[in-house]
Amino acid sequence: VAAVVNVDTKKALDKPVLRYKQVFSGESGLGEYLDIGKRFGKNDEWGVRVNTEILNGNPGHYKASKEGSSIFANIDHQDANSKSNLLVGYQYYEVDDGMRWFGFDANNVKKGLLTHVPSAPNSKNNYSFPGMTKASEGALMVLNHEQVIGHGTKAFFNGGWTRSNLRKNITGQGSRLYILDDAGNYAGKYFTRRTPVHKYYVQTGIENTFKTGEVEHDVVLAVDKSWSKSWTGVVGGYGLTNFKGLGGTLAGGVNPNESVNIPTFSNFHNSTRTFWGVSLLDTMKLGKAQMMLGVHKHESNAVTYPDPTKSGKVASVKSSAVCPAYGFVYQPTDEVSIYASHSEFFDAGSRVSGANAYNADEILDPSKTKMDEIGVKYSNKNFLATLALFKNRESSTLNVYDDKKPDWYWVTNDGENEYKGIELSINGAIADKWNAFGGLMYLDTERVRTNKGTYDGYRVGGIPRFNAVAGLQYKPNNDLSILARAVYVGPTPIFPASNAIEWEVPSYTTFDAGINYKTQINKMPVKLSAMCYNLTGKDYWIAYGSGLHLSSPRTFMLSAQFDL
Numbered sequence: 001v002a003a004v005v006n007v008d009t010k011k012a013l014d015k016p017v018l019r020y021k022q023v024f025s026g027e028s029g030l031g032e033y034l035d036i037g038k039r040f041g042k043n044d045e046w047g048v049r050v051n052t053e054i055l056n057g058n059p060g061h062y063k064a065s066k067e068g069s070s071i072f073a074n075i076d077h078q079d080a081n082s083k084s085n086l087l088v089g090y091q092y093y094e095v096d097d098g099m100r101w102f103g104f105d106a107n108n109v110k111k112g113l114l115t116h117v118p119s120a121p122n123s124k125n126n127y128s129f130p131g132m133t134k135a136s137e138g139a140l141m142v143l144n145h146e147q148v149i150g151h152g153t154k155a156f157f158n159g160g161w162t163r164s165n166l167r168k169n170i171t172g173q174g175s176r177l178y179i180l181d182d183a184g185n186y187a188g189k190y191f192t193r194r195t196p197v198h199k200y201y202v203q204t205g206i207e208n209t210f211k212t213g214e215v216e217h218d219v220v221l222a223v224d225k226s227w228s229k230s231w232t233g234v235v236g237g238y239g240l241t242n243f244k245g246l247g248g249t250l251a252g253g254v255n256p257n258e259s260v261n262i263p264t265f266s267n268f269h270n271s272t273r274t275f276w277g278v279s280l281l282d283t284m285k286l287g288k289a290q291m292m293l294g295v296h297k298h299e300s301n302a303v304t305y306p307d308p309t310k311s312g313k314v315a316s317v318k319s320s321a322v323c324p325a326y327g328f329v330y331q332p333t334d335e336v337s338i339y340a341s342h343s344e345f346f347d348a349g350s351r352v353s354g355a356n357a358y359n360a361d362e363i364l365d366p367s368k369t370k371m372d373e374i375g376v377k378y379s380n381k382n383f384l385a386t387l388a389l390f391k392n393r394e395s396s397t398l399n400v401y402d403d404k405k406p407d408w409y410w411v412t413n414d415g416e417n418e419y420k421g422i423e424l425s426i427n428g429a430i431a432d433k434w435n436a437f438g439g440l441m442y443l444d445t446e447r448v449r450t451n452k453g454t455y456d457g458y459r460v461g462g463i464p465r466f467n468a469v470a471g472l473q474y475k476p477n478n479d480l481s482i483l484a485r486a487v488y489v490g491p492t493p494i495f496p497a498s499n500a501i502e503w504e505v506p507s508y509t510t511f512d513a514g515i516n517y518k519t520q521i522n523k524m525p526v527k528l529s530a531m532c533y534n535l536t537g538k539d540y541w542i543a544y545g546s547g548l549h550l551s552s553p554r555t556f557m558l559s560a561q562f563d564l
Contacts, residue, residue, distance in 0.1 A: 009074045009087045009142075012037040012047030018564040025557040029059030029066065049074045055093075059431060061553040063126040064098030081148040087141070094135035094168070098126035099254075101176040102186065103547040106401065106547055109497035113181045113408040117494070119505050120539040121184070122555040125253040127177060128188070129246050135168035152209040156222075159203065165196040172246070176547055184250035193233035201226040205279075216285040226272040231267040236474055270361075271351050272303045281325075294325040300348035304361050317367040342373040349486065351396070352411045358402075364413050367395030383428030392419040396447055398455070401498050415450035417460045419443060438470035459493045459502070462545045466490035466507075479518040484529075486511050492543040505548065508540035514557075525563040532556050 017037035024030055037049040055068035072089035108114045142160035149155055172178075172188035179186050205222030248254040281294035299320040306312025327341035349366040350358050375388030396417045399409040425439035445460035471485035492505040514531035537554040 009085065010037075010049050010051065010072075011074055011076050011085070012039045012049045013478055014039065014044065017049075019561060020564060021559060021561040023557065023559040026057075026059040026061055026555050028057035029055070030057045031055045045077055045079050047074075047076045053091075056286075060098075060214055060555055061127075062098070062100075062124050063128055065096045066094070066098075066303070068093040068277070083144075083146045085142075085144045090137070090139045092135070092137040093185045096133045097126070098134075099128040099132055099172065099177065100550045101172070101175060101547060102550070103176040103178050104496035105178045105180050105187075106149060106497035108180055109501060114179060114496075115182055117505055117541065117548070118179060118182065118184050120541045120550065121250040123539045123551045124244075125250075125550075127248065127254050127550075129254055131170055133168050133170050134166065136164065136166045138162060138164035147503050149206075153206060155204070157202075157204045159201060161198070161200045163196070163198050165194065167194055167196075169193050169195070177246075179250070179257065183422075185247065186250065187245060187247040189245055195230065196267065197228060197230045199226070199228040200252050214286055218283040218285075220279070220281045222279045224277045224279070229269065230271050232270045233267055238281070260490065266309050269305055270307075271298065271305065273348050275300045275348065290329045290332060292325070292327045296325070296346075297321075298323065298346045300346070300366065302348040302363050302366075302379065304351050304363055306361055315361065315363050317349045317363045317366065319348060321366070321368055324370070335380050336379055337379075338375075338379040339377070343371050345369045345371075347395075356408050357399075358410050359412075364397065364411065365395075367413060369394045380428075383426070383430070385426045385428075386424070388423050390421055390423070393417070394419075396455075396460075398450075398499055414455065416448050418446045418448050419460070419463075420446075433475050435473040435475070436471065438468070438475075440466075440468045442466055457497050458499065461495045462494055462543050464490040464492040464507070464543075481516045483514045483516070484511070485513070489542075494543050494546050494548075496546060505543040508538060510540075510551075511535040521562075527561040529559045529561075530557070 007367045016039075017035055019033075019035040021033040021035075022031070023033070028528055032054045034052045035050075037047070039045075039047045048313060050071070052072075053068065053070045055066055058065050066102065068091070069311055070089065070091035071093075072087065074085065074087050076085045077083070078104065079286065101344045104114060137300075140160065140162040142158075144156075144158050146154050146156045170192045173190070174188075177186045177188040201224070203222055203224035205220060207218065207220045209216070209218050211217065246255070272437065275298060279294065279296045281292060283290065283292045297320070299318070301316065301318050303316040321344075323342040323344035323346050325341075327343075329337055331337050338367040345368065347367050347369070349363045352362050352364060370393045371390070372392070373388055373390040375386060378385045393416050395413050396415045397411065398414045399411055400414075402408045402410075421441055421443035423439060423441040427437040428435060430436045443463060443465060445463050445465075447455045447458045447460065450456050466488070467490065468488040471483065473481055473483050475481045486509060488507070488509045490507045493502050495501060495504055496503055510533075512531065512533050513535055514529065517526065517528045519526050534552060534557045538551065539553075540551045542549040542551060
């Protein structure tokens with residue numbers, strides 16, 4: 001059904017794997033990867049797969065440096081009556097400098113000092129101030145087990161936990177720099193905060209397969225619980241804010257005399273969320289048709305805690321919802337599938353954040369997302385094409401600004417955001433030695449059912465109407481392949497200061513090209529690759545929400561993979 005994603009972890013294969021890969025990109029970016037996998041035991045019941053990664057250097061062509069490391073191990077076991085899988089892993093990434101995010105000074109927009117989206121500057125410019133860094137780490141463990149009981153019935157358990165922490169986040173306040181005027185001057189304030197998050201999940205249930213007449217049934221009954229705790233930071237030992245301002249111009253980059261004086265900070269527990277749920281699903285098969293009918297009942301409790309530097313109180317919201325899901329597939333031939341689906345998802349209600357929000361730390365009302373899709377798929381041995389029509393609806397969260405204090409606002413749920421679109425995608429052989437891939441999507445967005453119809457008909461910020469990608473791969477033989485790709489993003493609306501002021505971020509098209517070559521060194525298989533991203537060196541803005549992200553310049557990548 002729509003918006004349901006199945007993920008299968010990287011398991012050991014029947015044939016042992018020992019693979020080393022080295023990558024060089026940008027000015028000095030280096031990456032090393034190791035992939036080890038092997039099966040063992042009676043009938044190769046056990047499997048172990050380990051993947052590691054080490055990164056360092058500048059992976060682009062603007063001032064930035066990245067360090068990272070990760071290790072993930074997957075252990076699986078399978079016999080006639082059970083199937084188990086355990087995934088554990090840890091990763092750490094740190095990016096120094098690399099500031100690319102911009103917003104708009106809402107007050108200056110309303111005063112007429114900033115009247116449009118400025119042209120994208122040189123993407124090689126430096127907008128990072130000394131000391132800027134973002135460092136995050138995370139660990140996870142996931143366990144899945146299925147046990148055959150008999151008579152077409154099996155029991156299952158799924159559980160896991162994740163711990164993530166943005167342990168260093170010295171950046172511009174709001175994670176962006178604010179453009180002030182049409183001349184391209186920008187300003188901001190230094191900002192630092194940690195955001196640890198702990199999440200836990202457990203699910204257990206039974207699955208039974210049986211027949212009623214000619215209809216095959218696969219019925220699943222499951223109960224689940226998930227809960228999370230998050231923390232955020234307060235600065236200056238509870239209240240001493242001595243951030244310095246920072247600034248520069250889009251054309252020239254950061255002020256070279258910029259200096260940093262980052263205060264100390266502490267963490268406080270800011271929110272807890274708990275979900276309980278029960279699900280019942282029946283997948284039915286009859287001849288060339290399949291149907292899935294399901295329902296999910298969910299209850300939640302969201303709690304927020306006040307910043308200890310401010311006056312406030314604990315806020316909580318309890319809520320529940322029943323979410324149906326159903327899908328239908330019909331295959332008139334082996335190559336053609338016609339499908340339709342509907343699904344709904346429940347949210348516990350989001351916490352309001354922002355130093356200038358009147359209702360900061362309060363919890364907005366829970367919302368539900370509804371997704372509908374119909375389509376047709378064509379596939380044969382070497383080609384897949386999909387045409388889909390879809391309509392999605394989600395609660396609309398708006399910032400309502402105070403005319404007397406232009407930087408202050410209320411955050412509120414107001415109506416729905418509606419997304420209606422059509423998408424065509426293809427992938428596979430179109431002629432001897434030629435493969436094609438690509439897609440085209442038209443997406444119309446609209447705000448509907450807003451309070452008193454105030455914002456009905458407005459578009460949703462940060463989403464273009466058109467997206468497209470097209471690529472060709474030429475394989476003159478089994479060892480050599482040449483790739484070319486084009487990506488198009490259409491004009492994108494943004495709302496820089498209020499819901500009544502709409503600007504447009506210009507469209508852009510980028511081109512990538514690359515080559516892969518397979519060879520052997522002393523009978524060891526080797527794969528060599530070269531890629532150029534943003535081949536023409538285009539400078540452009542990428543819209544996100546009400547802000548902008550500056551593009552990356554032309555970047556080259558080289559890699560070598562060795563099967564040891």
